[in-house]
Amino acid sequence: MRGLPGQIGTWLAMPVVAALVALCLAPLLILLAYSFFQVDFVAISRDPTFANYVKIAGSETYRGLIARAFGSALLVVAITAVIGYPVAWFIAKRVTGAKSTLLTLLLVPLYSGDLVRIFAWRVLLGAEGAINRTLMWLGLTTEPLAGLLFSPLATHIALTYNYLPFMVIGLWLAFESLDDAWLEAAADLGAPAADRFRRVTLPLTSPGLIAGGLMVFVMVAGDYLTPQLLGGASGITIISAVNDLFGTAFDWPLGSAIAWTMLAILMLCFGAGALAIRRTALVSEGV
Amino acid sequence: MRGLPGQIGTWLAMPVVAALVALCLAPLLILLAYSFFQVDFVAISRDPTFANYVKIAGSETYRGLIARAFGSALLVVAITAVIGYPVAWFIAKRVTGAKSTLLTLLLVPLYSGDLVRIFAWRVLLGAEGAINRTLMWLGLTTEPLAGLLFSPLATHIALTYNYLPFMVIGLWLAFESLDDAWLEAAADLGAPAADRFRRVTLPLTSPGLIAGGLMVFVMVAGDYLTPQLLGGASGITIISAVNDLFGTAFDWPLGSAIAWTMLAILMLCFGAGALAIRRTALVSEGV
Amino acid sequence: ATDILWMTWENLAKDDYLAPFFAANDVALTKTFIGTDDEQFAKLRAGGASSVDLITPGLDKVEFYTASDLLQPIDFDKVPNAALLYDTFKKTPLGKVDGETYGIPFYWGINPIVYRADLMDEEPDWSVFFEGDKYNGKLAMRDYALEGIMIAAMYLGIPESEMFDLDDAQLAEVKKVLMIQKSKLRTYWNSIGDLTNLFATGEVVCAFSWVPPYYDLRAKGIDMGMAKPKEGVIGWCDTIAVPKGVEGERLDATFKLVDYLLGPDYGKMLAVGGPYAQSTSAARDMLSAEEQEKIFISDLSIMDSFVWKKNPPRYNEWVALWNEVKAS
């Protein structure tokens, strides 16, 4: 509601939002401060320096890990979006009674805790796992496929599986409020199914895509256990490196600097993305 | 769109949904099978038995842990809902340009990985942490408040902080599609703000609340690191117990049985919830 | 009852190990478990010190705590069983500052190579991680920079005296062989339960390990082997330490517990149940020869052949190097 009553709402919501922003920012600001410090054995020297950022920029390892984190996150976002769209559509538009049951079902694998889930994947993908046994029983291979487990493939399968529900939930909510009338109008105007998707469904569900994408992105980028336990020897992630720096090496400043580098890149990406979106057909199409 | 074109969509979506349901169910069914087995050295004896469930029912520890998991999850769902509503409303209805930036900001604390986040909380809540130091500097206490860190309080603060963004995102999407016209109509009919919330906003954003609540619930129930690292002595959770059973104790059957017990309770809750919702004012109000 | 809180490894605070202590003392114990040494330090360092009465740091890590001024010296008057410490632990400079002991050795053991004897032809040594390709993709290494680099150094023949103070050239050499190692690994392991699992499912046939998988899996009928590599065996020792700020009744109760942990009742149960060796000789004579052998205390001189973990001065660079290898 605009006008007067809205004003009141604003005054009510403002403090909560402000407190929340502060609360979200506080840990980030602590990290930012630390990122300019230096560690000397267990003492942290508080002379501000850019040394940590210089170290990151100069380290092929960290640069590579950061790039890999973003790459993985984007890949999983893309995969979950592709799978998520039909699923979310189905739940929103085809299921009538059992919606929350289906959503719950989608989420239950999550609540058993990530370790159990990871073990289940090992049972499935392992050298003596269900898939390999099936393949060998079918005579499709004679040797178990070692590459199934402990590989980037395994990692990405598990990541997709883990975070797909979040994409589905985001898209589901968007579909719930997508009025069929718009799709009818598009069909009426002669748009074939693919065009209806591109020109109507996609832009009108973009909040769900953005929300789902953000959640998946953030969680994939922050997940270190899955790559560690399923990704094999190359399962290191930037987050586990940061964890090492915090936990093992006690180099909080460098860890903070890495965290902030990722943050900055993320912000840049979103800024660029927002600009691009405003310019392209995702939100508006010019003739 | 109903009718013919919808049919086609259904045919397209069905296989994906079916595959997904299968994929979601497969690990669960594996666990269900295991839950009736018994562990006998490394060999798992496949004679079906209820022994594991009997063990759980008879163990005060497991019963207590399961109850605590649900209690915590519900508590955090409730807190995040209360905080999330004004925030989501604000982002959806008051922010125009910078929506995805704000959402990103809300999520960024997550992507630094849970360990770093937990360290940040320790810095904040610890005996020599920022809050205690501030309190002592202000002269409000002379002794640092030990109960801040390593307590259920710390756990729940961190859990709320961690998973609030998911609640906000769910509610945000619901608010995005909440037409102001309905709130205007409610105001026009004389409903004060609280009633507008209860009778219009709440039922019409309930998909977002359900989605956000589900996500938060599942993630809190599945989070064992936060309680372990911030909860102090009482930081053991049912999930860490399950992880122990899977990882260390090698008792997959018992672990599976616990997982399934939780699952069954969850399903029961949702069933009851769905019924209750259908009967009460959340979705429809009878006169 | 006096409440005290012990931050420790899960396998050290089993109720039956401690039952005699509670029977004799009016003390209530709360336990909180740790997953890695470093996590324990981070936990204390981040402000948990004053709420914990007793911690369980690795001997090589005590330096971190003392440098951060987190500990108080052990009052040996209240820990009579400390007199029974093995010489190696009495003499060690680790855990001490200016002659005061801050972390008192508590229990110890080795981190050997554990392997599936049914799937390997010969007893391996460290070279299995660096040479040949017979076990490519079937090996696992702990994801831990300190030990990883120690093993590489041992494989390269770097003497123990230089091992913790590697120069740049040596580090470069280490890195080179670690890269070779990585190409042979199935994965790095993080928790001992995880590794046990990998052995059991046949994913991994040989790994740098702790001892529990050896015993656990043997007990479950798998033919496991444990190798003590000829290039050197990594020895470790955990201490118990009392954080600064613990005082009064709680301090008394804490030291009573410390004394119990170094005494015969606990030692016997740990040796049988662990199986781990206590740092004192309190329970040694109560154990059978076989039990003694299991925990390496039948011939005490073996302790001197172990390469005991120390904290390298350039630890941060070690961690960075380790990450570089993993990320390559």
Add this chain to the structure above:
Amino acid sequence: MTTPDLRAETDGSGRAQRPLLEAKGLYKSYGEVDAVSGVDFALDGNSYVTLLGPSGCGKTSILRMIGGFEEITSGALTLDGARLDEIPAARRPINTVFQSYALFPHLSVLDNVAFGLSYRGIPRSRIRPTALEALKTVRMEAMADRRPRQLSGGQQQRVALARAIVNEPRLLLLDEPLSALDRRMRKDMQIELKDLQRRLGMTFLHVTHDQEEAFALSDRIIVMRNGRIEQQGRPDHIYARPNTAYVADFIGGAVCVPGEVVDRQAVDVILDTALGRFQIPGAPPLTAGMAAVLCLRPENLSLASDGLPARVTHCVYRGSDWIVECESAGQLLQATALDTPPPPGSDVKLSFDPARAWAAAAEQGVSA
């Protein structure tokens, strides 16, 4: 312009050319609600047909089935003789002005109108000018860059209109396309629509609540009631010769005086009513002894110095004239008066020309 020729018409038979669209026994039910209960009609090419009927009688449902947005419960729709069922909405040569507009909220007014053009093989460079042209037709060219939510109700409706007509489909379905427009604008739009239909030889199926609109535009009117077709035919025919009291009342606001057919003479019927006995011309399907009604329209009744004695009960000002409600012999009648009528309670005389009256079959209540 509709020629004022009252030649009898045989509905739906004896048609020379094959109709563009044909509905046979069309049914639609939503769960337990029967919205359309078996209708048969045909739309000729190059014709303007309006669908009239009370709120909820099934007009939108029929349009939605033709458009392809609603499954047919039973019956058949054919286009050029071929079944329409199998053709998805996107491939039907049909466009719709939706009752609720269904404008794309994420597109500008111009982009809304241009949406369908790319599917008509129009070169890219022509799309923008063509869309602008359509916007000009509905007087909305000045708001081409706005989003729908920045428009008033009537402006949105005009954009919806432009979005449909710009595609020049073979069949255009219009669901109350002018209901939110003021009279002037509505008149202008009616002229544009009629012009468009004739110029391009399209067929329009236009739902309206405005009888005047129906008469001004249509070659043919279909009057619905409760999911069924009550009468269809040429506008003048329907107006002058309603088959039932319902149609007479609904179309022309006629007052229906119940009576009985006492005799039939060639095409005339002799009707006995409370107002007297009248000889009514034309050929309604009535035979002696049937219950029938005498339909009197306000414009057929005038205040006169001689005629039926009546008492004024109520007067309504209409701008151009007055509607005078009177009671006569227990019957409520409506007459028109150009000048200020006498106040309620006054005694007046009403005259009417039986040649302009009409008899129809009697029946029960009239509302849907």
Add this chain to the structure above:
Amino acid sequence: MTTPDLRAETDGSGRAQRPLLEAKGLYKSYGEVDAVSGVDFALDGNSYVTLLGPSGCGKTSILRMIGGFEEITSGALTLDGARLDEIPAARRPINTVFQSYALFPHLSVLDNVAFGLSYRGIPRSRIRPTALEALKTVRMEAMADRRPRQLSGGQQQRVALARAIVNEPRLLLLDEPLSALDRRMRKDMQIELKDLQRRLGMTFLHVTHDQEEAFALSDRIIVMRNGRIEQQGRPDHIYARPNTAYVADFIGGAVCVPGEVVDRQAVDVILDTALGRFQIPGAPPLTAGMAAVLCLRPENLSLASDGLPARVTHCVYRGSDWIVECESAGQLLQATALDTPPPPGSDVKLSFDPARAWAAAAEQGVSA
């Protein structure tokens, strides 16, 4: 019924009682768009006022400001003499029938209608019967248990109407509340509305595009144009004596023939036009030498054996009569004919009674 008394009225001045609602210099702009550009009007208690004006002229915007859903850009609204700005929408004794209905999708029809009743101190046990009563008024009682999406457009509109009237507010705002209804239903609803307003002594502010509706219901009409009020006053007054050509055209569909005032005699003006020189009665604010227009309504012009020579260009059937468009001396004129008019191209004579014509100030184009 509006009494046909043409006594001159002094708009907004000399009022005995304090008006219920008063708008002074009301402005509303959406960013760069000026929707309402300074309007002044007053609504008396117990009165029925309609707001007329072309699509997009700012009617909805005015209603939304009164309802409290839109902030006033400048100007003032007072209710009973107290500023309305500070009172939130929920506490204004005002209800609205929204142009887009705004029915609650999650509530049944009955619950939609009952929604506001709990805020009026109605006992719980009375809520259901009261709501059902209102549904009966709009003929929707049979669908009380349906959800809004299961209703046709007109049915939804009637529910929206019931939801607002059931609360019996002091001021009821109706934004085209009958636009989706067929003529019969609209007539019925008009009667119900008028009855309700009078019975309860409420004030109605009713936006409509239907001039007939405005005339049938109103005590007062406000004609808007482009965010401004063009004329306000009693319906008969406005119809008979439009101040401007715009109003004449908009209200009565008059054709305005440009001319010049050559003389003024008491209340009459002498006007020179292409059709000839006429003496027009009444008192428009015109003086000799001014450009003016002669307003001729179709019902004032008829085909006659004598009069202005003209040629038929177009005929439109209206059911009750024909509109005959003719050209005479380069002017397009509209006349009515009860019988089938001669075909286009025929030469006819048009007669009109100057006493029924009207002169108004000349001006530019008319559309919004």
